[in-house]
Amino acid sequence: MTRLFGTDGVRGLANQVLTAPLALKLGAAAAMVLTEKTGTGKRRPTAIIGRDPRVSGEMLAAAMAAGMASKGVDVLRVGVIPTPGLAFLTDDYGADIGVMISASHNPMPDNGIKFFSAGGRKLPDDVEDRIEAAMEGLDETGPTGTGIGRVIEESLDAQERYLAHLKDAINVDLTGIKVVVDCANGAASVVAPKAYAAAGAEVVPIFNQPNAFNINDGSGSTHMDKIQAAVVEHGADIGLAHDGDADRCLAVDAEGNIVDGDQIMAILATGMKEKSSLHENTLVATVMSNLGLKIAMRREGITIKETKVGDRYVLEELGRGDYSLGGEQSGHIVVPAHATTGDGTLSGLMLMARMAETGKSLKQLADVMTVLPQVLINVPVSNKTLILEDENVRTAIATAESELGDTGRVLLRPSGTEELFRVMVEASDSEVARKVAGRLAAVVAAV
Numbered sequence: 001m002t003r004l005f006g007t008d009g010v011r012g013l014a015n016q017v018l019t020a021p022l023a024l025k026l027g028a029a030a031a032m033v034l035t036e037k038t039g040t041g042k043r044r045p046t047a048i049i050g051r052d053p054r055v056s057g058e059m060l061a062a063a064m065a066a067g068m069a070s071k072g073v074d075v076l077r078v079g080v081i082p083t084p085g086l087a088f089l090t091d092d093y094g095a096d097i098g099v100m101i102s103a104s105h106n107p108m109p110d111n112g113i114k115f116f117s118a119g120g121r122k123l124p125d126d127v128e129d130r131i132e133a134a135m136e137g138l139d140e141t142g143p144t145g146t147g148i149g150r151v152i153e154e155s156l157d158a159q160e161r162y163l164a165h166l167k168d169a170i171n172v173d174l175t176g177i178k179v180v181v182d183c184a185n186g187a188a189s190v191v192a193p194k195a196y197a198a199a200g201a202e203v204v205p206i207f208n209q210p211n212a213f214n215i216n217d218g219s220g221s222t223h224m225d226k227i228q229a230a231v232v233e234h235g236a237d238i239g240l241a242h243d244g245d246a247d248r249c250l251a252v253d254a255e256g257n258i259v260d261g262d263q264i265m266a267i268l269a270t271g272m273k274e275k276s277s278l279h280e281n282t283l284v285a286t287v288m289s290n291l292g293l294k295i296a297m298r299r300e301g302i303t304i305k306e307t308k309v310g311d312r313y314v315l316e317e318l319g320r321g322d323y324s325l326g327g328e329q330s331g332h333i334v335v336p337a338h339a340t341t342g343d344g345t346l347s348g349l350m351l352m353a354r355m356a357e358t359g360k361s362l363k364q365l366a367d368v369m370t371v372l373p374q375v376l377i378n379v380p381v382s383n384k385t386l387i388l389e390d391e392n393v394r395t396a397i398a399t400a401e402s403e404l405g406d407t408g409r410v411l412l413r414p415s416g417t418e419e420l421f422r423v424m425v426e427a428s429d430s431e432v433a434r435k436v437a438g439r440l441a442a443v444v445a446a447v
Contacts (some may be wrong), residue, residue: 008112025135025138029134097116099115116340179348180234182207262369273301314332376423
């Protein structure tokens with residue numbers, strides 16, 4: 001049986017794979033599992049539900065709230081909010097459960113459900129497995145009368161609380177910095193421009209008019225061409241691109257060059273090391289990070305702890321070592337001192353703060369590392385679990401690794417959210433990386 005939870009919650013085509021009845025059942029099961037230790041009779045367990053602006057979020061949030069209320073959980077619905085804002089509010093309100101309805105960077109027809117435990121932390125695999133198990137044979141009845149949970153709407157205060165938190169986290173004057181921010185017509189559309197302006201930056205927002213149908217449509221961190229052009233057009237110092245739920249941030253320098261998550265981590269890590277705030281001079285990154293990051297951090301005296309792909313695994317390693325900074329090439333940057341998950345708006349503030357502190361341009365700061373050529377091909381597949389078991393694929397990987405030697409590397413892995421297999425090749429020469437990746441992708445596609 002296929003596991004319901006992927007690397008980032010439950011995700012799929014809304015109203016086909018991810019349906020309202022499924023959300024209702026998932027909400028009821030999660031309420032039972034995540035409130036097991038709540039003191040009986042002392043207080044009612046509580047949950048906070050937020051969403052991004054996509055149309056199916058309204059339906060799924062309602063179903064999730066109904067499922068949780070049916071098991072005696074009081075639910076506060078805070079409307080459209082970034083995922084890191086929902087995580088913060090789960091802790092700030094002292095809730096037992098946080099639920100974010102979002103498919104992040106995925107197209108509008110998709111949606112997803114992410115859970116947070118008390119304190120705003122993502123769930124470990126074993127707790128997700130317990131929720132799945134609880135869905136089997138779930139009793140559709142629950143408490144009656146006063147035992148039924150309440151569902152309350154409260155949106156405005158939630159955003160203001162999150163904005164106040166961001167302001168407190170980064171207390172640097174950004175006056176003189178002009179920033180273009182691509183909000184992906186998503187959850188960042190209100191919060192990110194307000195947060196940057198409150199810090200003193202001159203803000204030019206684009207794709208900040210969500211209408212329930214245009215989230216991630218040709219915009220955001222997966223469509224960087226628009227913000228690259230906008231930064232040059234407006235003569236901005238920096239561009240910041242978020243995804244649909246605003247837990248990612250990618251940047252663009254004044255010349256229109258992309259500054260990815262690896263480069264952002266390199267900039268922040270070296271700055272934190274200078275201030276002696278990088279615990280054990282260690283950065284946590286995933287296996288997808290560019291080899292250039294490893295080379296640069298070694299030169300700067302910073303150790304890299306490597307994890308599987310997924311910000312949840314970065315978070316686990318950060319917690320194990322009490323480290324100060326971690327993230328992914330895709331733009332998930334985690335700073336445990338200020339957030340329990342990746343926070344794109346916080347990353348943008350920290351990046352501009354570094355520019356203000358040093359007086360350097362983003363391009364100058366990004367020069368701390370040289371990005372080695374890296375080719376990533378997403379191959380549509382019918383069954384992700386079969387790929388690495390295929391003998392032809394194994395042979396092709398061995399051949400590629402032998403060909404590259406110490407000058408590059410190969411990484412093949414399944415997507416955690418889509419029916420895709422990701423083929424990544426790094427090499428000192430871009431043409432070599434392209435050829436090797438194309439060859440491997442063809443073998444994967446033939447399985």
